[in-house]
Amino acid sequence: MSHVVHHHIRHYLPYWPYAAIPLGVYGLSKLLSWLIPGPKRQSSLNLKDKTVLITGASTGLGRALAFEFYKRGAKVIVTARSLDKLSQLCAELEAAKAEFGWANNHEPVYRYLDLTELGDEVSAKQQIDDLKTLAIDGKTIDVLVNNAGMSMRGSCADTPLKIQRQVMEVNYFGHVLVTKLLLDSIPDNGAIVVVGSLQGKVAIPYRSAYSASKHAIQAFFDSLRAEDRPNLQILTISAGYINTGFGSRALNTEGRQMGVEDENQTKGLSVEYAASTIVKALICRETELLMAPFMLRIAIGLRYFCPNFLFWMLHKRGQNDPHQSSKKDH
Template structure:
C-alpha cells in the first residue's frame, strides 16, 4: 500500500467515525449527530439516484415532490381548520362577563408581536445552541487544582487574574519579564488572608517575542498538561498610520500577535479537551479608532487567529476571546510613540476605565460558564461594535460559524471529495486528464431531471391537496 492509499484510508476512517484524524471528539450522543447523519444519508441516497436512468430519476423526483406538496398543503389546511375550530369554541363560550377581558385583548393585540418576536428569536437561538456541539455543553469549569499559565502576570489585569485564580485553588504559573514583580506577587499570593491553596505558585521569566523562551514553557506543563492558558501580555501604541514607522508596526505585532500565536501553538498539545484558552483582546480588535493603527491591527489579527483555531479542530476546547474596554491599569503609560519609546503619560480614558479586579472577576466568570466570547465594555462601545458591522446577515453568519467556532462536517461531501481525489490521483499517475468535461455535464443534467421532476410533483401534490 502506497503512502497516498494510507492517507486516503485514514481520511475515510475519520469520515466514518473510526479515527480522530479529522475530528477530535465523537458526538454520537449529541442530538445534532442524529440530524447530521440523517441529512448525510439523504444526500448519499440522492447521489445514488444520479446513476439511474432518466425516467427513473424523473419518477423518483416527481413522487418525492408530490408527497412533499401534498403533505405540506394538507397539513397547512388541517392546522388552519384546527385553529379556526379552537377560535370558534373560545368565541362561542364567551359571555357578557368576559367583555372586559375581550376589550383588553383587543387593545393589546396590535402590540403582541413586539413581545412575541424577540421571545421567539431568543427561543430559537437557545434551541439551535442546544443542537450545535461545543464547549457550552460541558459542565462548568472547576478551577481547583487546575494548572493555569498566565502571561504578562506582573502587573495590571494579569496580576489580578493571578490573584483570582489562586483564590479559587488553581495551580498558577506566572510569566512576565519582571522577575522581581513576579517574586513579590508569589509571596503575596501565599499570604492572602482566608485563602487555602496547597498549590505553590510558580513563576518564570518570559519574553513572548523570544522563540527559545516560548519553547521552554513546555517544561512547565504540570503532568504534561496546561489546563488554562491566559494570553494576556500586550503592548499598545499611539500614532497615525502615516507617521508610524514599520519597525514600530513589527514590534507591536511581535508582542500582540506572533508572541501569542507562538505560545498557543507550543502548548496546544498540552491543553486537554476540557481545558481552555483565553485571549485578552480589546474593543479595538473589533472596531478601528484613529491613532491606534498598529495596536488595532494586531488585535484584529490575533482575534482572527483564535476564531480560526475554533473552527479548525478545537471542537470541545473552550477558546474565550475577551474584548475589553479601557482598564485602569497604567497600560497607556507603556504605550509606544512613533519613535518606539514609551509615552510615560497617563491616559485619561484608561484612568476612568474599569478596575482590573472587576475585569478579572468578569473574565473568570465567563471562563467558568464556558463562554467563548466576552465583550467587557459599556453599552456605548457595544452599540458602536454593532453599528460598524457591515451587515446583519454577515454579522450573524460570522458569529454562528466562525466566532463560535462550530462547523458541521458534511460527511457525504467528504466521501465524495475523497473518492474524487482518488480518481484524480489515478488519472494523473496514468498521464490522463484530471477532469473530464462530460462528467460535469452528466452531473448537471442528472440533477436537472431530478429537480425538474421534484418541482412538477410538488405542484401536482399541491393541486390534489
C-alpha cells in the same frame, strides 16, 4: 385598577413586534448555542488543582487574574519580563491565601517570558517545555491565559513600521507561538483564554497597530476553534477600557512609553471586576465575552450594518485625539 391595566395593555399592544423581534433573535441564539455541540456542552470548569499559565502577569489584568485563579485552588504559573514584580506577586498570593484561608495546596511559581524573544517553534521549544515541567503533573497546562499585551499611539502615517511590527510581535505572534507549543499539553476539558479587545472588533483612529493585532488574534483563535478540536473551550475577551495604566505604557511614534494615562482609560472597569468577570465566564464555559458599555457595543453592530456612519463618527471622535497625524489632509 383593572381599568388602568387594560388601558396600558391596549395602548402598548400595537408595539409588541418591536420587542418580540430582538427578544426572539436573542432567545434563538441562546437556544442554538445550547443545542449545538461544543464547549458550551461541557460541565463547568472546576479550577481546583488545575494548572493555569498566565502571560503578562506582572501588572494589570494578568496580575488580577492570578489572584482569581489562585483563590479558586489552581496552581498558577505567572510569566512576564519583570521578575521583581512576578516574585512580589507570588509572595502576595501566598500572603492572601494565609489571610483569607484559601484552600490551595500549590505554590505559585514565576518565570521570565518575553514574547518578542521566542523566535520560532524550534528556538522557543526548550523555554516552553521548561514551563510545562512546572505544572502539577509536570506536563499538563489545563488553562492557558494569553494575556500579555502592549499598545501604541499615533496616526497610520506617522507610526513607523518598526512599531507596527513590535506590537504584532507581542499581541499576535507571541501568543500564536506559545499556543502552538502548548496545544498538545492542554486537555480537552481544559481551556485557552485570549485577552483581546473591543478594538479586535472595531478599529479606532490613532491605534492602528493595536487594533490590527487584536483583529488578528481574534481571527487566529476563531480559526483554531473551528479546526480539529471543536470541543476545546477557547474564550476570547473583547474588553473595553480597564483601568490598569495600559495607556501610559503604550508606545508613541518615537517608540517611547507615553508616561501619562488617557482619560478614557482611567474611567474604565476596575481590574478586579474585569478579572472576576473573565474567570466566571471561563467557569461557565463561555466562548466569547464582551466587556464594554452599551454605547461601545453598538459600534460592533454599526460596523456591519452601517459602516460609513461608524467611520464618520470615529473620524469626528478622532479630531479630539491628541495623537493626530502630523501629515494632515491637503
